[in-house]
Amino acid sequence: MNLFGAGFAWILAPRHWVTTAEGSGIGDALVHHLFLTAVSVLITVVIAGPLGLYIGHTGRFRRVAIGASNAARALPTLGLLSALILLLGIGDVPPVVVLVVLGIPPLLAGAYAGLESLDRQTIDAARAVGMTEFQILRKVEIPLAAPLLLGGLRAAALQIVATVALASVFGLQSLGTFIIDGLAQADYVKMTAGAILVAALALLLDGVLAVVQRLVGPRGVSRGTDRHRTTARDGKKPVALTQDAH
Amino acid sequence: MIAVGAIAAVTAVLLAGCSSSSSTLSGNSGTKAKTSIVVGSANFSENEILADIYGQALAANGYHVSYKLNIGARAAYVPALEKGEVNLIPEYSGSILAYLSKSATASSSADVKAALDAALPASLKALTPSSAADSDSLNVTPAFAAKNGLSSIADLSKLSTVKIAANPEFQTRPDGIKGLQSIYGLTNLKFTAISDGGGPATLKALLDGTVDVADIYSTTPSILANKLVTLSDPKSLFASQEVVPIVSSSKVDAKLTSVLNKVSAALTTQDLLALNTEVSGDSKTAPADAAKAWLAKAALF
Structure with a gap:
């Protein structure tokens, strides 16, 4: 508790917000942290968004996509970052590449799972009234699957914003600077402050995206899905309980 | 029951006293049981090579040497040294001084050694440092x-x-x-x-x-x-970091000191660089083999 109190006090001290020869300031670190997050999320969306929609709409390459994104999940992030730093030198490109690799699997999964979860009859109906495939995607599938699509984005953004901290192992500014430098300097108050800052930023970003996710969902549809799931779970519960009793 | 326990304890203490004194005696005369030494090292290859060099030198002079290499950082192996679980670790004079005494300001080789002797607990002793050094540069x-x-x-x-x-x-x-x-x-x-x-x-x-x-x-x-x-460091910003064996005081005698000092005297910074290149470079020589080759070349014993 004491360490947390000291960590908060450290964050609130104005002199820790400006960069000096003594160390990086929270201001600069926060700006660069957000910059790396924004660029990485944007590139992730540009790559995984269309790909996920294509796979979800057509059902093609699904197996390949699942395999590839599971393989990407297994990549050790710090190892990949070290390798890219040694290859490309210290700069923003290596962490962005690593973060995009990290962000693609959840976003891709959200996109194709979102489209696959839709009622096929709705899509057949849209086709029957003469919509083109692109119209079906834009006017039916994306709006209906929006909560799951945004769920994927939310998962990707959360992973990215928390992992940006690793870039500071190689001297790049981010909120991770305080964690990594604090550990090396045995300054555990600074380290705690860094951890609080990263956690707070991640919670804030996730909260904002959660609100957006709630706003974009077509109300009737999402509620219907929820009720369906609840009943299914309720039906299974007693069985599970009796099995536990044995 | 209590009396029996007490007698057993007293006997054990007496026996322990006997055995340690007799082993010291035989160590000195060099005839019977060998003195055993546990050599440890920190978790990086240069330190492991140094531990192998000192260990093999002792083994060549009739000591029974066992190894506990790659123990970890100072926070892990210094307590082991103090407890006597490890009897010898090659150290760097400035770093071990800074670890033992946070306020240390000594920088020159002689000052660091003097401050180190003062900072070490009675159970440990620093032998004569080598001219070989590995400092920040x-x-x-x-x-x-x-x-x-x-x-x-x-x-x-x-x-x-x-x-x-x-x-x-x-x-x-x-x-x-x-x-x-x-x-x-x-x-x-x-x-x-x-x-x-x-x-x-x-x-x-x-x-x-x-x-x-x-x-x-x-x-x-x-x-x-x-x-x-x-870049040269004319104002001695970086403290002297000479290689120095830290040894359990209980194991230090004239023979051990002379063996280890002979090794330290022969070792140079250039040797360390060459040994590191052998072990970490393309040839990937094992630390123990690199140590063996260095000792053979130095022909000290």
Whole structure:
């Protein structure tokens, strides 16, 4: 508790917000942290968004996509970052590449799972009234699957914003600077402050995206899905309980 | 029951006393049971090579040597030394002094040794340091040195800004950025923390010009391999880091001291660099084999 109190006090001290020869300031670190997050999320969306929609709409390459994104999940992030730093030198490109690799699997999964979860009859109906495939995607599938699509984005953004901290192992500014430098300097108050800052930023970003996710969902549809799931779970519960009793 | 226990305990103490005194005697006369020594090392290859060199030298002189290598950082192995679970560890004079005494300011070789002798607990003893040393060193590329006429740390004041890369603790260490500012009066420093102890990422940053100066340990093979210019340190910013065996006081006698001092006297910084290159370089020689080859070449015993 004491360490947390000291960590908060450290964050609130104005002199820790400006960069000096003594160390990086929270201001600069926060700006660069957000910059790396924004660029990485944007590139992730540009790559995984269309790909996920294509796979979800057509059902093609699904197996390949699942395999590839599971393989990407297994990549050790710090190892990949070290390798890219040694290859490309210290700069923003290596962490962005690593973060995009990290962000693609959840976003891709959200996109194709979102489209696959839709009622096929709705899509057949849209086709029957003469919509083109692109119209079906834009006017039916994306709006209906929006909560799951945004769920994927939310998962990707959360992973990215928390992992940006690793870039500071190689001297790049981010909120991770305080964690990594604090550990090396045995300054555990600074380290705690860094951890609080990263956690707070991640919670804030996730909260904002959660609100957006709630706003974009077509109300009737999402509620219907929820009720369906609840009943299914309720039906299974007693069985599970009796099995536990044995 | 209690009486029996007490007798057993007393007997055990007496026996322990007997056995230790008899082994010391036989160690001195060199006839019967060998004195056993447990040699340990920190978790990096140079330290392991040094442990092998000292250990093999003792083994060649009739000691029974066992090894506990790669123990970890000082926080892990210094307590083991104090408890006697390990009897010998090769150390670096300035670093072990800084670990034992946070307020230490000694910098020259003699001052560091004197302060170290005072800081060590009674159970441990530092033998005579070797001239071989592995300290922090500030390095620049040959092109950058030639362009700006750099040969010493003091020359860095010629530049308008100096981008310097080192481990994060360099920022707060007294012999880091603070020392560069107060001892050399450098006010033009811009610091980049790279957490790999002067390893490949630091080297890459130096070679591609991301930073101008890199803190790399003086016996790292990459300094020679890339013909880096190590800036001299005329005002002794970096404390002396001579290799020094730290030994359990209970094991120290004239013979052990003479064996270990003979090794320390023969070892040079160039040897360390060559040994590190052998072990960490392309040939990937095992530390024990590199140690064996060095001892054979030195022909001390």
